[in-house]
Amino acid sequence: MDTILVIDDDDQLRISFCKLLKEEKYAVISAASGEVGIEMVKQNTLDLVILDMRLPGINGMETFKRIKKIDSKLPVIIITAFGTTEIAIEATKMGAYDYVLKPFDVPDMLNLIEQAIEAGYFMRSPVKVDAAPDQDAGDAIIGQSKLMQDVYKSIGRVSQTDATVLILGESGTGKELVARAIYQHGLRADKAFLIINCVAIPENLLESELFGYEKGAFTGASHRHIGKIEQADDGTVFLDEIGDMPLNIQAKILRLLQEKSIERLGGEETIPVDVRIVAATNKKLEQAIKDKKFREDLYFRLKVVTIELPSLRDRPDDIHSLISYYMVKFSNELKIDNPGFQKEALKQLNRYDWPGNIRELLNLIQKVLIFNRGAPVSTGDIEQVINKKEKIKPTGKIQLNDIKDWVRQLLSKSSENYRFDDFIDIVSSIVVAEALKITNGNRSKAAKLLSLSRPTLHAKIDKYNIKLKTEISDQQE
Numbered sequence: 001m002d003t004i005l006v007i008d009d010d011d012q013l014r015i016s017f018c019k020l021l022k023e024e025k026y027a028v029i030s031a032a033s034g035e036v037g038i039e040m041v042k043q044n045t046l047d048l049v050i051l052d053m054r055l056p057g058i059n060g061m062e063t064f065k066r067i068k069k070i071d072s073k074l075p076v077i078i079i080t081a082f083g084t085t086e087i088a089i090e091a092t093k094m095g096a097y098d099y100v101l102k103p104f105d106v107p108d109m110l111n112l113i114e115q116a117i118e119a120g121y122f123m124r125s126p127v128k129v130d131a132a133p134d135q136d137a138g139d140a141i142i143g144q145s146k147l148m149q150d151v152y153k154s155i156g157r158v159s160q161t162d163a164t165v166l167i168l169g170e171s172g173t174g175k176e177l178v179a180r181a182i183y184q185h186g187l188r189a190d191k192a193f194l195i196i197n198c199v200a201i202p203e204n205l206l207e208s209e210l211f212g213y214e215k216g217a218f219t220g221a222s223h224r225h226i227g228k229i230e231q232a233d234d235g236t237v238f239l240d241e242i243g244d245m246p247l248n249i250q251a252k253i254l255r256l257l258q259e260k261s262i263e264r265l266g267g268e269e270t271i272p273v274d275v276r277i278v279a280a281t282n283k284k285l286e287q288a289i290k291d292k293k294f295r296e297d298l299y300f301r302l303k304v305v306t307i308e309l310p311s312l313r314d315r316p317d318d319i320h321s322l323i324s325y326y327m328v329k330f331s332n333e334l335k336i337d338n339p340g341f342q343k344e345a346l347k348q349l350n351r352y353d354w355p356g357n358i359r360e361l362l363n364l365i366q367k368v369l370i371f372n373r374g375a376p377v378s379t380g381d382i383e384q385v386i387n388k389k390e391k392i393k394p395t396g397k398i399q400l401n402d403i404k405d406w407v408r409q410l411l412s413k414s415s416e417n418y419r420f421d422d423f424i425d426i427v428s429s430i431v432v433a434e435a436l437k438i439t440n441g442n443r444s445k446a447a448k449l450l451s452l453s454r455p456t457l458h459a460k461i462d463k464y465n466i467k468l469k470t471e472i473s474d475q476q477e
Contacts (some may be wrong), residue, residue: 002117003027003044007037007063008079013102013128017050024110031277033259037199041070048189053080053087061083065090070192075120077112079104085223092226093233095192101223106442111458112445123193125401127181129155141177143318147310151178154307160415164257166302167280172359175280178307179238188276192227192235199241200461207249207353208265217266229233231264233329242302243283243294249383253277254298277302310408312354313360322358326365341377348379352386382472432457435464 004021008014008031018028029044031037034055035187041049049067053060078099080088088099097116100109124172128140129152141151157164159182167175182195207216208217229237239245245253256262257277261270279302288294313321331338342347354360367385367421368377400437407423431450439445447457460466 001025001027001046003029004048004050004113005037005040005044006030006045006050007032007034007055007060008050009055015071017315018417020106023114024444024472026113034058034060034066037063039068040072041067041074041196043138046074047120048113049076049079050113051075051408053078053084053091056218061087061091064096065096068095073123073267075116082223083442089224089226089390092231095231097231107436107443107467111443119194122180122195123183125178126184129181131325131329133325137325137332138289139180140323140325141174141181142322143315144321145310145315146316147315149375151307151309153303154267155185158182158305160186160187161305161315162271162276164302165277165302165307166306167278167279168285168306169280169282169427170311170357171282172357173311174358175282175309176238176240178309179240179278179280182278183236183238186236186276188236192232193238193335194232194235195238195240196228197240197456198245200456201461204248204457205462206246210249211262211264213265215266221266224264227264229256229275230271232275235272236278239277239279242279243281243285243288245279245311247293247295250295250298254295254301257298257301272457285336312357314351319361320346321366322361324348326362327369328364330366330369334366335383336369337374339372339374340381344379345379345382346428347384425464428460430468432460432464433466436461 004026006014006017006021007030008017008151014030014032018030021028029040031040033228035057037049037051038361038411040097041107049116051060051067052062055063060065060078060080064078067074067076072095075097076091076095078088078091078096079102080099081102085099085101088096097119100112110324125138130142130148131137131140141148155178165179165182167178169175179195180193183189196206196210198206198455208225208227208229210229212225213221215221215223227400239253242253246337252262256273260274261272262271283294285294285299289296297469304436308384323346327338327340333347335433349361354385364385371382410423432446435449436443439449443457443461
């Protein structure tokens, strides 16, 4: 269970906030002053600090500085009234994960908390290389094949430089783990590591997420906001799925690599930024260049060092090592016995072509552990997981006919032309909204309910402009 420390002198807000976080299954401790909060950081293993900027005694900025001296990789989210925004911005430049203005939107805040805890985990949890399975099995890059030995050598060589790295490979081959290993073994391991998924963030938000914006840059820009690249100054930024990045933003990334500077949206000030860029994609960038979907000059800037990750079907000898390691890891996490695999079942896994690569294998391991209840995994168990394709249909003729009637009504309107995607979007928005209602706005639970990744769910919420109108308000400071 993730542990969060809330430091705020507003008793009403602090108590309400702690109650909300406990309902979200976080372990929560709190402090009404910076002095007490600092002692709690020293005495507890924390995953996140939420810090108010205006405090009695030691103010929020000084509290933040002391927290960072104790644990430089502990993520801190600043909460602030509008009048102390500039101080919060300074804290963000110094390493705070982000800042939020009071009163804040609860679902957005919970989303930010998830992201910050995840970022802290990536910075603080080591990625083991070709580790043996044991009781402390964590995240690891597994495999002893020649292809993987070449990957290990590349990680070792590039880690001790500041060179830009381009990681190529199919979906599910472990590109994020390689990026984390490069960071953790690199020269900037004591600085920030931020991940930006270029697919998960809607195109209209990606530019401001990366580069920030000035007050008045667009409707709703009520204050200056620092982007992720500026936040990660002196650290490392991992641009995942960069092959899907829009061309206009590619031009700004190129400028960053060439000139080591950025401009915020709506601003004219050139801001020097020193970050290491590690990028990854499952796209064939050479073809994307031919199709004019990716800049050739950016491609050559990115591939100073290229690491190509092999597909799982190209290294079948590593499958048993992966199974051994992750059976230990997942059985420990699920608190169930490790039943092992029957010999025929292991042979069957070697014959499968793994279109989803390691991600698909790990998904299979988790499912058979849950449903086998301690029995050794058989060929039948594997076939059930791999071949199971449940199709959910509306139950009852009335529901199905209602949907059909609705589609006919829309299609029969001569004044409007509906594309197939329009119908999909309408239905998708309803499904996402209902999942959020059922889970009381808990995005993690809604993502699990819909079998979506959190970034994909967040992207759909933004795309369909779905908002839960729940806010925590506070008294004026």
